[in-house]
Structures are given as C-alpha cells and as structure tokens.
Amino acid sequence: MFRSVKSFLILLLMGSLGAKSTAQENLPIYLNEAKPIEQRIEDALSRMTLEEKVAMVHAQSKFSSPGVPRLGIPENWMTDGPHGIRAEVFWDKWDQAGWTNDSCIAFPALTCLAASWNKDMSALYGKVIGEEARYRNKNVLLGPGVNIYRTPLNGRNFEYMGEDPFLASRMVVPYIQGVQANGVAACVKHFALNNQEIDRHKVNVTVDDRTLYEIYLPAFKAAVQEGKAWAIMGAYNRYKGQWACQNQFLLNDILRGEWKFDGVVVSDWGGVNDTKQAIYHGLDMEFGSWTDGLTMGASNAYDNYYLANPFLKLLRSGEVKEEELNKKVRNILRLVFRTNMNTKRPYGSFGTAEHASAGRKIAEEGIVLLKNNNNTLPINFSKAKKIAVIGENAIKVMTVGGGSSSLKAKYEISPLDGIKNRIGKEAEVVFARGYVGEKSKAQDGLSTGQNLADNRSADQLIKEAVDLAKTADFVVFVGGLNKNDGQDSEGNDRKSLGLPYSQDKLISALAKANKNLAVVMISGNAVAMPWVNEVPSIVQGWYLGTEAGNALASVLVGDVNPSGKLPFTFPAKLDDNGAHKLGVYPGNGEQTYNEGIFVGYRWADKHGTKPLFSFGHGLSYTSFEYGKVIANKKDLAEDGKITFSVEVKNTGKREGQEIVQLYINDVKSSVPRPVKELKAFEKVSLKAGETKTVKFTIDKTALSFFDAAKHDWVAEPGDFRALVGASSADIRQSIGFRLK
Incomplete structure (x- = not known):
C-alpha cells in the first residue's frame, strides 16, 4: 500500500510497477537508478528535513520504520526469520492480525542446515526463503543467526549453525547471497556473544580478544566481507560493560572500522538502553518489543524511543551534531536503494x-x-x-x-x-x-x-x-x-x-x-x-x-x-563441556568465558574427553574408504598455497554422500592452540564402487592464530600436520608440511 498519491506517482515513473521510464535523466538524482548509489544517497539526504531523518532511525510499528512519503522513499518492513516468514501481526501488538494468506513454508532449523555441511543447500535455503520474504513485501529478513554453540543448554542454539567458526562461516555466506539476490536484506544476528538466553538482557560477557576473534567473530566477518550482508542485528547482552546494540568496540571499532561494513545496524527488539550511546556507538535503527520499547501502552508510543524525541531534542539544542544523524540515515538509505527502491528485483513467490x-x-x-x-x-x-x-x-x-x-x-x-x-x-x-x-x-x-x-x-x-x-x-x-x-x-x-x-x-x-x-x-x-x-x-x-x-x-x-x-559436539555429560566445567553458568549478570578458545571439540581434544558423539560425526547406509593424503609440495611459502588430495571410495552397495573434513594441527606453537581445527570440508557424492579425488587448497590464514598483543593474525613458521577424516574424532589420514 502506498502512503501518498505522490509516492505512487514517483514509483510509477521509476518503472517499479512495470512501466518503462522514458525520462530517466530528468528524474531527481536519488530516483535515478543509473546514478551511483552513494550519489543518490547524498541527494536524498539533502532533501530531507531533520524530523524526517529522525523518523527513519526508529520504528513506527512492530516491524516497520517510516520512509519519506513526500519524496517517494518507501518504508522498511522487517520479518522474522530465519526459518520462515512470520505471520502478520497488528501494527502495535504481537497478536495475529488474522490474515488468511500469510501461511508460509516452514524450513528446517539452521542447525539442520549446518548439519548438511552442504554449501549448495545453504544457497538453496537463502534463495527460497528470500523469495518468500520478497513476495510478502518484506525488505529485511531478520536472520540468519550465527552465534556459536558454547553450551548445550542455550535455548536458542537451534537457530544457529553450530560450534565451529569455520563451518558457520562457510554455511552463512551462500544463505546471505541467496536471500539478497531477491532484493531482500539478510540481517545477520545476534552481534555478538549472545550465547545464553537466561539474563540475556543484562548479562555482561567477559572474553579475551583472542577468543573473541578466533571463535565468536569469524562467521560474522564472513557474513560481512564475503556474503556482503546488507544488515546486522545487535544482541541483547553486554560486552565490556556496553550493551551490544550500542557498543563502541563491536559496532564502530570492529564492524565499521576493521571490516568496513556499509550496511545498516538494527537493534534487537527492545535492545537499546541509552540515547547517547545509541547515537555515538554505531546503531542505525531502533526497534522495540512493547509499544515504546520501554513500557507497555504509552501514548504516542514510538516517539518515546531512545532514537526518537530524545534524539531530536539533542539535535535541536545543538548538543548533538546533525552529522551523527546523517551517518545513520545514509546507511538506511543505502538499504532502501538496495532493496525496495531497486526496480529490477524479482517479485518472489510464496507457499509454493x-x-x-x-x-x-x-x-x-x-x-x-x-x-x-x-x-x-x-x-x-x-x-x-x-x-x-x-x-x-x-x-x-x-x-x-x-x-x-x-x-x-x-x-x-x-x-x-x-x-x-x-x-x-x-x-x-x-x-x-x-x-x-x-x-x-x-x-x-x-x-x-x-x-x-x-x-x-x-x-x-x-x-x-x-x-x-x-x-x-x-x-x-x-x-x-x-x-x-x-x-x-x-x-x-x-x-x-x-x-x-x-x-x-x-x-x-x-x-x-x-x-x-x-x-x-x-x-x-x-x-x-x-x-x-x-x-x-x-x-x-x-x-x-x-x-x-x-x-x-x-x-x-x-x-x-x-x-x-553433527555441527556440534554431543557431550556425554554436562561437565564435559568447558563452559560448565570452568564457569558459573548462567552466572549472575556476569559471564566469563574461562574456557577461552577451547569450545566444543577443541575442549574434548585438549582434555582427552570422549564425547557421546563427536563434531562432524554422521553415518551412512554405505561405507567409505580413504586413501593416502598427498600434498603438492612439502613447504608452504608465506604468500603461497598448498593443496592436499585424498581419494575417497564408496565401498558399499549403494550411492551415498560423504563429508570429507580437513583439520590442521600446529605441531609446535608459542601459544596454546587446539589439537586440531577445521579448515576445509567437501561433501562428495559417490556411486557404489566409485572413487573420487577430493582436493583442499589452503594458505597461511588456515595456520594462523590471533595475536592479541599485535591485534593481528599470526602464522608462525614451523611444522604442521594436515588431518583428513570423517569427523573430528575419526581421522583417517594425515601428512606433515612446513610453513617457511
């Protein structure tokens, strides 16, 4: 539904309703799709009033934020994800709106997708859920989730992609690309360290930098730098004493600074707690759980958001410069131009x-x-x-x-x-x-x-x-x-x-x-x-x-x-999990990740603990035999690559698929390192009796650890081993090599 006649006429002129524009060059710059997006953003920004800009940075309903009707800039409409498109709810309530045409296809939980270890399945998942979101006219899908499986008690683990940062990184990228091919932004969540649901609105996470960068950030980094995600959702919890939705370290220093993220940062619903921190610490759009994000039933509800009237008051007084607002609006406009002002995006399909x-x-x-x-x-x-x-x-x-x-x-x-x-x-x-x-x-x-x-x-x-x-x-x-x-x-x-x-x-x-x-x-x-x-x-x-x-x-x-x-380890007992062995879970508003980098199979390997079922474990109705692993060279140069090859044969009587996994072991290191870490995998289909050669190519990034003192990734020269197997506990072949 268009909010004004002018909006309708402008969009009609753009051709978004099927008409072909014959006067593209006569359009305002912000409406001209032939112009670079950054130029269009600045043109649109220059035409907006202060009040229109402030309106864009906070919600106007449960799942939408305002556009600028007089300029033909449409609203943003969000939807949960990540397993299907949520039914319509009332404007100001969580209750069902009673639509009869909003019954979606429910897709498997993301733990199941991760368990496929199949990047093609991830691309397919993103494609079809993106089509469903697009058909329902949602331009932001609130998913996928990539928080790490730290404890088997986390009630929300089923929405995530397991315990291993590499597996989650490889699986999240195709999902994002599939969604965004439909002109729908994937909003990757929950950034970051949202690893428990108890006390999620107040818990402060203490984690060392090495663990943060090696375990809890890689999937988000891949989502941003490889998947090119257009949106990120902050988490409820705190890190370094600051709420994740308004966190200088996570949002400004890492996301914007180190990773060069150019998308929009969306708060989790009710995840904002302070106006000034939200202004200066990287948040772009505030959404809430109750009608004002703070209390139930306030009048003029959305004007009470932290980034609504309180923000406007600071701008009008001069205490906050308008450029702080402009930074946020630029990101929102970039989202709009990529999604619901892209006249070339497909129409989608739903419930098919x-x-x-x-x-x-x-x-x-x-x-x-x-x-x-x-x-x-x-x-x-x-x-x-x-x-x-x-x-x-x-x-x-x-x-x-x-x-x-x-x-x-x-x-x-x-x-x-x-x-x-x-x-x-x-x-x-x-x-x-x-x-x-x-x-x-x-x-x-x-x-x-x-x-x-x-x-x-x-x-x-x-x-x-x-x-x-x-x-x-x-x-x-x-x-x-x-x-x-x-x-x-x-x-x-x-x-x-x-x-x-x-x-x-x-x-x-x-x-x-x-x-x-x-x-x-x-x-x-x-x-x-x-x-x-x-x-x-x-x-x-x-x-x-x-x-x-x-x-x-x-x-x-x-x-x-x-x-x-399996995308995560099944421990035989809770005490076999590092977070429970060393920590006080769920804590009392404080949670220290004492196990550090030793999460999941890394912990089991370090302590020689036999899991109930290991990470990467899964059987078949056929059997597979691994040949000798071969390397194309013995030494890996600093700027080079090395390829490992292994023959895999289906020795059973029926066709099947095997997931071949490559782990790397650092033989001698100056810092404690896991016994092995997953660095490549491939799902290969084999007919009965068939043999295929599986190849893995890595460079020194697969050998690196994060040096907190240098704040950089380091690969130390020396001896390494490449371990090839059917699970983290079922290594079939290995070979040594050196990093020069």
Whole structure:
C-alpha cells in the first residue's frame, strides 16, 4: 500500500510497477537508478528535513520504520526469520492480525542446515526463503543467526549453525547471497556473544580478544566481507560493560572500522538502553518489543524511543551534531536503494510446492544417522510388516512456538503421518503416545490447534507403549525436546542436559521389548543418552519444518541415504563441556568465558574427553574408504598455497554422500592452540564402487592464530600436520608440511 498519491506517482515513473521510464535523466538524482548509489544517497539526504531523518532511525510499528512519503522513499518492513516468514501481526501488538494468506513454508532449523555441511543447500535455503520474504513485501529478513554453540543448554542454539567458526562461516555466506539476490536484506544476528538466553538482557560477557576473534567473530566477518550482508542485528547482552546494540568496540571499532561494513545496524527488539550511546556507538535503527520499547501502552508510543524525541531534542539544542544523524540515515538509505527502491528485483513467490520441496531436500541432507548397529536401518519391509511408532514428538506440531522463529505454516507433516504416507501400504503402522509433555502454549495469538491432553500416569503410558512394541516387527521411537519454554526456545535456557517427561525410562523399556528399534531425537540441541548402549540405532532429526515427517520417513526407509553430520559436539555429560566445567553458568549478570578458545571439540581434544558423539560425526547406509593424503609440495611459502588430495571410495552397495573434513594441527606453537581445527570440508557424492579425488587448497590464514598483543593474525613458521577424516574424532589420514 502506498502512503501518498505522490509516492505512487514517483514509483510509477521509476518503472517499479512495470512501466518503462522514458525520462530517466530528468528524474531527481536519488530516483535515478543509473546514478551511483552513494550519489543518490547524498541527494536524498539533502532533501530531507531533520524530523524526517529522525523518523527513519526508529520504528513506527512492530516491524516497520517510516520512509519519506513526500519524496517517494518507501518504508522498511522487517520479518522474522530465519526459518520462515512470520505471520502478520497488528501494527502495535504481537497478536495475529488474522490474515488468511500469510501461511508460509516452514524450513528446517539452521542447525539442520549446518548439519548438511552442504554449501549448495545453504544457497538453496537463502534463495527460497528470500523469495518468500520478497513476495510478502518484506525488505529485511531478520536472520540468519550465527552465534556459536558454547553450551548445550542455550535455548536458542537451534537457530544457529553450530560450534565451529569455520563451518558457520562457510554455511552463512551462500544463505546471505541467496536471500539478497531477491532484493531482500539478510540481517545477520545476534552481534555478538549472545550465547545464553537466561539474563540475556543484562548479562555482561567477559572474553579475551583472542577468543573473541578466533571463535565468536569469524562467521560474522564472513557474513560481512564475503556474503556482503546488507544488515546486522545487535544482541541483547553486554560486552565490556556496553550493551551490544550500542557498543563502541563491536559496532564502530570492529564492524565499521576493521571490516568496513556499509550496511545498516538494527537493534534487537527492545535492545537499546541509552540515547547517547545509541547515537555515538554505531546503531542505525531502533526497534522495540512493547509499544515504546520501554513500557507497555504509552501514548504516542514510538516517539518515546531512545532514537526518537530524545534524539531530536539533542539535535535541536545543538548538543548533538546533525552529522551523527546523517551517518545513520545514509546507511538506511543505502538499504532502501538496495532493496525496495531497486526496480529490477524479482517479485518472489510464496507457499509454493517448489519451496516445500526445497525444504524437504535440505531436511533430508541434514538428518544425521548417529548409530546403526547391525544395519538396523533402513527398515526392511520384507521382515517388518507391523511398525509401531511411539512418542509424543511423532504427532506434536513443532512450527509454532520457540520465540521469534514461531511460524504460521501452510502445513506441517508429522513424523507419524510421514511414516504412514510412505509405508502405510507396505506395512501396518500403529501408534502409542509413550509420554506426555506439557501443553503447547499459544504464541502471539497463534496456537498449534492440537489438544494433546492425556491424564494417564507415566507408568501407564510406558506400559501401553511397551505392550505395543512387543507385538511389532519394528519400533520407531520419536522423542527429544520441543519448542516450549525451558527447552528449545528463545527467552530461556534448558534446566539440564537430560530428556524431559521420563523418556529415558521409556526408551530403556522399549529396547528390552524389541531389539528392532530406531530412536529418533527431535531437537536443536545435544541431549544426554544414558541408554545409548541399549539401543541399536539413533537418528538426530532436528526441527525439519513443513515437510518434516516426509523427510524423516524417506531416511528411515532408505529412499534417501543419510548424509548429515553433527555441527556440534554431543557431550556425554554436562561437565564435559568447558563452559560448565570452568564457569558459573548462567552466572549472575556476569559471564566469563574461562574456557577461552577451547569450545566444543577443541575442549574434548585438549582434555582427552570422549564425547557421546563427536563434531562432524554422521553415518551412512554405505561405507567409505580413504586413501593416502598427498600434498603438492612439502613447504608452504608465506604468500603461497598448498593443496592436499585424498581419494575417497564408496565401498558399499549403494550411492551415498560423504563429508570429507580437513583439520590442521600446529605441531609446535608459542601459544596454546587446539589439537586440531577445521579448515576445509567437501561433501562428495559417490556411486557404489566409485572413487573420487577430493582436493583442499589452503594458505597461511588456515595456520594462523590471533595475536592479541599485535591485534593481528599470526602464522608462525614451523611444522604442521594436515588431518583428513570423517569427523573430528575419526581421522583417517594425515601428512606433515612446513610453513617457511
């Protein structure tokens, strides 16, 4: 909807409604797409009043900020992300607006995307979610998230891309490029150090510079410098005593100064806490959770924002120079010209079968086969004529809830329905509840529509499930976590590593009742598995979106050969995680990262701790053999490159994909370094019996560590080893080389 007749006429003249302009050169510079963007920005800025500029730097509704109607500069419209396009809410409320045409395709959670280890899947994800955002006329997608998996208790880990900065860096870039090809800005979040949900609005993070640069910044840096992200969202937490949304060190020194970011910095909703710091410390646009970002129900709500009337008052008095405002407006105008004033951007599409198919493909590539003794999977229909599906997560809606990633999905195929869809004609499928979790709560007026109430005791539910399992040829247990508060959900963290709702007791009982058992964990986090040695097969199923059940069924029956690998470590117990071993989690408003750079598999390697399942682990229905790794030279020059080659053979009887991983070990260093660090990976498809050569080329950046004293990356000459394997704990081949 256009806010004025003049806006409509100007945009019509530009050709954004399909008309071809024949007087391009007669347009004002800011409307002339033939002119350089920076020139257009300065022209538009010179035509704006002080009040119009201030209006642009803060919200006017829950998800929009003003344009300049008299100049034909449109509003900015944001949408959550990162797993699908959020349903429309009222102008000033979180409640559903009641639209009938805003049901989206729900895509898999980003943990699943990261588990695919497939950059092509990331590009596909960005493309289709960008098309959905564009069709809904959103010019900023609030995602993806790349905060590092520091602790398995973080309720928001399911929205992120795992524990390793290199993996997250490689996976985030294609996603951004796919989104922005649609003329929609990817807003990468939450910058930075947002690694817990408890006390997220007040916690102050203390972390040394080396850890900051080696672990917590690389994915954001790649998003900016390689992905060319047009927007960044600040975090709620503090760093060096300053809120992340108004942080001199993060936003001015690093983001703008070191990385030369030229996009817009958006606050998390309600993440601004001080007008002057917001003015001077790098924030461009302020958005809020309540009607004024501060309290509920204030009149003239958005005028009360920190960057609204308080900012305007300081400008009018001369206490703050107008150039501080102009810096922000330039960034916002650059966003506008890149997105909703780009007449060449595509129209997008929404809720299509093509998008659902893309989501299913991503889900299938991200599902991880953790354990498969005696080839329990895939299900053999010649022997399995009656299949028992057990567990609440087999029927529970997972697209609603969890915080900002909650979605009004066009549809969601449950695991039970997916299994019935696929094997209902080949075998009998029966179901038992097994356990009952707490009732799903409506979020923002959106409910699951399910009534899963069941007043039976845990023992009664277990008995029913076990009795059914004894009569079946094969049992599929579908459990794990859900999107309720205190599990995989924004705003709170998990209370423990263990499974809720007496699931451990149930799984052990099922293992005794039927040896043909597949345990499917639906979660975005690692969970404890005290029954791990009792069950023959385990599948990590993630939150898979609209096509969840169909994707899961295709892997269980073998239509799809599983090829996902874990993007984070599953510790055997919480104390095997450095943040919990050395820290006081969640702290009392203070959180010190005592484990430093030793996060995830780096910690396990350092202390010789055997994880439940290692970073990079994932099995297949076929097998792969690694040949000898070969280097094209023995020495790496300071300004040179070195290539490692390894032959990988599919030694099984069916086609499959293997993720070949390259880690680097610094044999002798002047500073403590991890035993190994991921520096390259490749997902390769091999037919039965086929051999392919996988090549990795690195330079000295792969050998470098961050020297805090020099504030620079350093690669020390000396001996290194290249380690090639199937996971961080399954190194198949290695070779030594030297950096001259």
